[in-house]
Amino acid sequence: QQQVKQSPQSLIVQKGGIPIINCAYENTAFDYFPWYQQFPGKGPALLIAIRPDVSEKKEGRFTISFNKSAKQFSLHIMDSQPGDSATYFCAARGGLNFNKFYFGSGTKLNVKP
Amino acid sequence: DTGVSQDPRHKITKRGQNVTFRCDPISEHNRLYWYRQTLGQGPEFLTYFQNEAQLEKSRLLSDRFSAERPKGSFSTLEIQRTEQGDSAMYLCASSLGSGRYEQYFGPGTRLTVT
Numbered sequence: 001q002q003q004v005k006q007s008p009q010s011l012i013v014q015k016g017g018i019p020i021i022n023c024a025y026e027n028t029a030f031d032y033f034p035w036y037q038q039f040p041g042k043g044p045a046l047l048i049a050i051r052p053d054v055s056e057k058k059e060g061r062f063t064i065s066f067n068k069s070a071k072q073f074s075l076h077i078m079d080s081q082p083g084d085s086a087t088y089f090c091a092a093r094g095g096l097n098f099n100k101f102y103f104g105s106g107t108k109l110n111v112k113p
Numbered sequence: 114d115t116g117v118s119q120d121p122r123h124k125i126t127k128r129g130q131n132v133t134f135r136c137d138p139i140s141e142h143n144r145l146y147w148y149r150q151t152l153g154q155g156p157e158f159l160t161y162f163q164n165e166a167q168l169e170k171s172r173l174l175s176d177r178f179s180a181e182r183p184k185g186s187f188s189t190l191e192i193q194r195t196e197q198g199d200s201a202m203y204l205c206a207s208s209l210g211s212g213r214y215e216q217y218f219g220p221g222t223r224l225t226v227t
Contacts, residue, residue, distance in 0.1 A: 006155075032214045043117075043204055043218035044156065089155045093214055099144065100169055101216065103155030 003027060004092050006104025013080055014112050021075045021107045023090035028071070030102075032093040035064065035075045037086045038106075044089060048075075080111045117219035119205050125225045126195055133191045134222045138207030145188050146216065147180055148204040149173065156204055162188060163210065195226045 005024045013019045023033075032051055036044035050057045050064045050073065057064045061078040077084055090104040118137045126132050138145045143164050148156035159178070160170045164185035174180075177195075182188040192199055202223050206216040 034214075034216070036218075041223075043206075043220045046215055046217060049215065091155075099161060099163070100158055101146070101156075102158070106153070106155050 002105070003102035004090060004104045006090050006107060008107060009105070010108040010110070012110045012112065015081060017080050017111070019077050019080055019084075019109055019111070021088050021090070021109075022072065023074065023092075023104050024070075024072045025092050025102075026071060027092070027094070030092040030094045031098075033064070033066065033073050034091050034093075035062070036089045036091065036103075037084075038089065039086050047088075077109075080109075082111050082113050085109055085111050117205055117207050117217055119203075119219040119222050121222060122220060123223045123225075125227065128195060128197060128226055130195055131191065131193045132195060132224065133189055134203055134205075134224075136188045136190070136205030136207075136219060138187070138205070139217055141209065142207035142217075143185065143210045144208045145182055146206040146208075147188070147190050148206065150202040150204055150221070159190075192224075195224075197226045200224055200226045 011019050034049035035047045037047050038044040048059045048062045050066050063076040066073045087106045087108045089106050091101050093101050120135045146161040147159040150156045158171050160180050162182040165182050177193045180190045202221045204221045206218045208216045
């Protein structure tokens with residue numbers, strides 16, 4: 001079964017909008033939650049990550065919101081730009097195999113000029 | 114530090130042939146991971162190494178797959194008797210370890226089995 005569930009599958013926003021991508025997990029042993037950005041034909045690039053003792057983290061235009069009780073976390077992209085058009089993946093580390101990572105299925109973001 | 118590199122970037126092979134991919138992690142990163150990614154999906158964990166020790170293998174890794182990391186530096190992933198279902202992007206990532214979990218991915222090797 002999928003350990004990390006990601007939604008939506010695709011997202012279209014206008015330039016300057018704030019796309020929000022959501023992920024949910026079940027395993028409370030997960031202890032690290034990164035987000036990756038991937039362009040076609042490239043490997044995923046680490047954007048930002050959070051640990052469960054923090055409810056929010058900001059790096060530049062990217063913000064992670066983390067709700068431990070709901071077992072959900074989300075990525076917000078402020079002032080989105082056409083160059084942000086890419087596929088975004090959430091992930092979670094840990095569980096029985098502490099160094100194993102589980103990825104969501106991805107969200108394809110299109111930021112229209 | 115030039116990041117994680119993978120070779121080759123693309124590989125086309127006929128069904129039944131063996132292929133080998135190489136990954137060079139970021140220097141001083143003692144953890145190295147292999148993932149498989151198919152179109153429209155997130156990376157799926159295959160295996161990981163702590164230095165030269167292979168500590169975890171996914172059930173996705175059939176007996177036709179083997180990975181090594183001699184001397185804890187570069188790693189190779191070999192697929193024997195390739196099948197069309199093996200067509201995918203094979204990604205390598207490395208992390209520092211010691212409480213630092215950030216994974217850095219290479220550009221991947223795109224395998225096409227005809």
